[in-house]
Amino acid sequence: GESVGLHLPTLSVQEGDNSIINCAYSNSASDYFIWYKQESGKGPQFIIDIRSNMDKRQGQRVTVLLNKTVKHLSLQIAATQPGDSAVYFCAEIPSGGSYIPTFGRGTSLIVHP
């Protein structure tokens, strides 16, 4: 069936390094994709989204790349900070107007000072 998943369950980096979190998706009909950040004990927080007709989108210290050929999505965080430690997960929104997202399980990012 269709699924959204993450390659790595845990990613450990040093403060100041760049982080890359990956996500694979299988539904080629998805309309757009969202990255969320979830800190311990809190609800998910929107980071950035990208439409399926885009390859790249940049925000503040974050960049999302979409490779439709291999159905791969990545979130790049520049100059990672301890405050970036959280679980990150992607979600895909199908086309067709249902607006029901499918969420991945998440990658835990640990930033060491």
Next chain:
Amino acid sequence: DAGITQSPRYKITETGRQVTLMCHQTWSHSYMFWYRQDLGHGLRLIYYSAAADITDKGEVPDGYVVSRSKTENFPLTLESATRSQTSVYFCASSPTGTGMGNEQFFGPGTRLTVL
């Protein structure tokens, strides 16, 4: 306070009991959502609502009931709680659905344990 709130934050109940989780948002967002989050699974949509008095099933609606008589409130009721409904429940809202740029704003969650 402005934002989206959930109550209670923690709840322990017994199998067979009825439980209602509350969600309140102050933005007058049209859309509201209920998700559950379990280890090993991503967020799964239970129910959503596009406006007052309009609700629709999500991916895992069985065992749950929702209502939306007012725009700002979206309670979730477990009519007869089961152990498999032990989970963390998140409520979310968005201005006009989940289209590009219309992000969902999540509440802090309710941790429910069914004994």
